[in-house]
Every structure is written in structure tokens, then in C-alpha cells.
Amino acid sequence: MKQGLADDRAALNRAVAAGEMDGVSRRLQGISTRFDEIWSKSSAMNLLDREHLAIQLASGRRMITSINQWISSTDIDAIRSEVEKLNPVLDDVDTLLDHTIRATAADTPEGS
DSSP, rough: OOOHHHHHHHHHHHHHHHHHHHHHHHHHHHHHHHHHHHHTTGSSSOOOHHHHHHHHHHHHHHHHHHHHHHTTTTTTTHHHHHHHHHHHHHHHHHHHHHHHHHHHHHHHHHOO
């Protein structure tokens, strides 16, 4: 999931840089779907990280809705601005996934 989110994010940034409205829209849908997948697996997280993840995913979804509205108006400058605001949220989600991966690896005995 972590790599998939990174791939979706890179593709979104490329689509924004190229001014491809359809590409931006597809990538946002991919990120939204990835958010669903991440949340469905979030029970593996500790409670504090899971709550933080819930807040970040809600913020990310709100930003995706805003970006989609700008796509409808074809304002690429506004889209760039909104994607710049989305990137720190995606950074936080990535960090939370790292915490979970490390915690899960620490809980798994060697050779398992």
C-alpha cells in the first residue's frame, strides 16, 4: 500500500506538471481508492496512529474534493496550489505507514 500510494502521488504530480486534467482526475481517484485500502487495514496500527490516520485521510479526502472542483473549472494554477496542500497530508500518511511497518516487523520474531 505504501508503494502504491507513492506511485499514485508521483503520477499525480507528473499530471499536474503537464497540465493533464484527465490524468489529475484519474490519479486523484487512485489516491482515494488507496485511502480506502489503507483504512481497511488500519486495525494493525496502534490506537494513536490510527486516530491520526483517520484525521489525515479525512483531510486528504476533503482536499481531493476541492481539487476535483477546480478540475471542473479547468484552473490548472488552482489545481497546482491544492495539490501542494495535499502533499503534506500524503507525507503524514506515508510516515504513519512507516510506523506501522516498523512496529509490525518488531513484533514478528526473526525467521517467521
